[in-house]
Structures are given as structure tokens and as C-alpha cells.
Amino acid sequence: MRASDRAYLCLREEIIDGTLAPGSVLGEVEQSARLGLSRTPLREALSRLVADGLATPSGRGMVVTAVSLAEAAQLFDLRIALEVLAARRCAEKADTAEVTNRFTELADRFTAAAAPLAEGADPTGYYALTQELDAAVDSTSGNDYLADALRGVRVHLARLRRLSRHSPARLADSAREHAAIARAVAAGDPELAAATTVVHLQQALAHLRSDPTTGSKETTA
Structure with missing residues (x-):
């Protein structure tokens, strides 16, 4: 499995189960270090989360979308x-x-x-x-x-x-x-x-x- 796929699946599951709550900032530096991968595959993973509607760009970077x-x-x-x-x-x-x-x-x-x-x-x-x-x-x-x-x-x-x-x-x-x-x-x-x-x-x-x-x-x- 590619690094970007692993990062996407991990972040996606954490958003769904609430580990990453709505409004959580998905900082590239922090998430890259936490997941043990470079920023390029992380950016790919974040782009997929945006396409899924699970993350959105904000002034602070990417954040987990709200759920209502x-x-x-x-x-x-x-x-x-x-x-x-x-x-x-x-x-x-x-x-x-x-x-x-x-x-x-x-x-x-x-x-x-x-x-x-x-x-x-x-x-x-x-x-x-x-x-x-x-x-x-x-x-x-x-x-x-x-x-x-x-x-x-x-x-x-x-x-x-x-x-x-x-x-x-x-x-x-x-x-x-x-x-x-x-x-x-x-x-x-x-x-x-x-x-x-x-x-x-x-x-x-x-x-x-x-x-x-x-x-x-x-x-x-």
C-alpha cells in the first residue's frame, strides 16, 4: 500500500470515529511526523479527504469538517x-x-x-x-x-x-x-x-x- 493510501485510510478512520473531531487542524508538519511519512503523500491524502467532504481548507490549513x-x-x-x-x-x-x-x-x-x-x-x-x-x-x-x-x-x-x-x-x-x-x-x-x-x-x-x-x-x- 502506498504511503498516501495509508495516511488517507488512517485519517479517514480517525475522522469517522471521532478521534479527529470536527474543527481539528490537520497540519502538514504535525501529521507527517505523527504518521511517519513525508509531506507529499500527506498532501495527497488530505486532497482525498477534501474530495470526500471530510476536510476543508481554512485559514489555519486543512481542518476536519463539521457534522450536523x-x-x-x-x-x-x-x-x-x-x-x-x-x-x-x-x-x-x-x-x-x-x-x-x-x-x-x-x-x-x-x-x-x-x-x-x-x-x-x-x-x-x-x-x-x-x-x-x-x-x-x-x-x-x-x-x-x-x-x-x-x-x-x-x-x-x-x-x-x-x-x-x-x-x-x-x-x-x-x-x-x-x-x-x-x-x-x-x-x-x-x-x-x-x-x-x-x-x-x-x-x-x-x-x-x-x-x-x-x-x-x-x-x-
Whole structure:
């Protein structure tokens, strides 16, 4: 992996998980020293973060962009359009045992995760499981442009998710919703895959909007 790729992935993850908070200055000298690389690959990495919307130039240099709940509706508009299309395409391609088994196994794991989440289990493993489903959808849809667009949207949604408190009940419902999506794909039913995806995303947006802890967190992650 090139030095610029390593720097980009590291900084991107730190922005998403909040280690680098909105407003943090991404100074070339400091970041080069911290990441152990020269300033040229760091500049390449910073340029990619700007293209992603995760950093922006300012009078102090590059800074991490703010994240606001006000962005949620627009991001979910785009996400619904893209995710529904991807789910349809996956279900249409569920004509092999490999695809069917892959999504059935994911559905089973989501179903098994629901009860522990409802009881307050650490959601880290659950979030990793959602990433597995995302990767399965991206690779099965057969459309690289669609997969690239979805990855970009998911980055910003991951930052938004950090504004919301962990709700065991919502996490359990979300696990069951993901299970329904995976089972619809495994069954080769495009309409059901689309419908279950819409239900999940609408519920996710409703929870984000109704969470009282998000009201004043426009610049914190």
C-alpha cells in the first residue's frame, strides 16, 4: 500500500470515529511526523479527504469538517435511492447457491444478534456485521459505480450515527431489519428486498431525528 493510501485510510478512520473531531487542524508538519511519512503523500491524502467532504481548507490549513443532524434528511434521501437499487440488484443475482448461502448466513447472524443488543450488549460487533452486509451488497450488486457512491454516503452517515445515543431497543430492531433485508435477497425477491430496505432506512432516520441527545451537537462527534 502506498504511503498516501495509508495516511488517507488512517485519517479517514480517525475522522469517522471521532478521534479527529470536527474543527481539528490537520497540519502538514504535525501529521507527517505523527504518521511517519513525508509531506507529499500527506498532501495527497488530505486532497482525498477534501474530495470526500471530510476536510476543508481554512485559514489555519486543512481542518476536519463539521457534522450536523441537519444533513440527515438529504443524506438519507440519497442513501434510500442507492441502497434500494443495490438491494434489488442483489436479489436479482441470487440465482446461485453461493449468493443465497452468503445472505442467509448473514440473516441468521443478524437474528442472533437482536436479543443481546436488546439487553444492552456492546454494539461494536453488530456494526462490524453491518459492514459485512454492506460489503456483500456492494460485491453482489455487480455495479462498481453504485458501490462507490454508497461507500461515500456511508462515510458521512457513520459520522452522523455518532451524534446519537446507543438505544438497545433500536439496535435490536435494526438487527431484525437487516436480517429481513438479507433474507429477501437470499430469497431472490427484488420487491421484498427493496421494501425491507426502505423500512429499515426510514426507521433509522426517524430514530436519529427523535433522539433528544442530537439536538445541540452540530459540531461535535
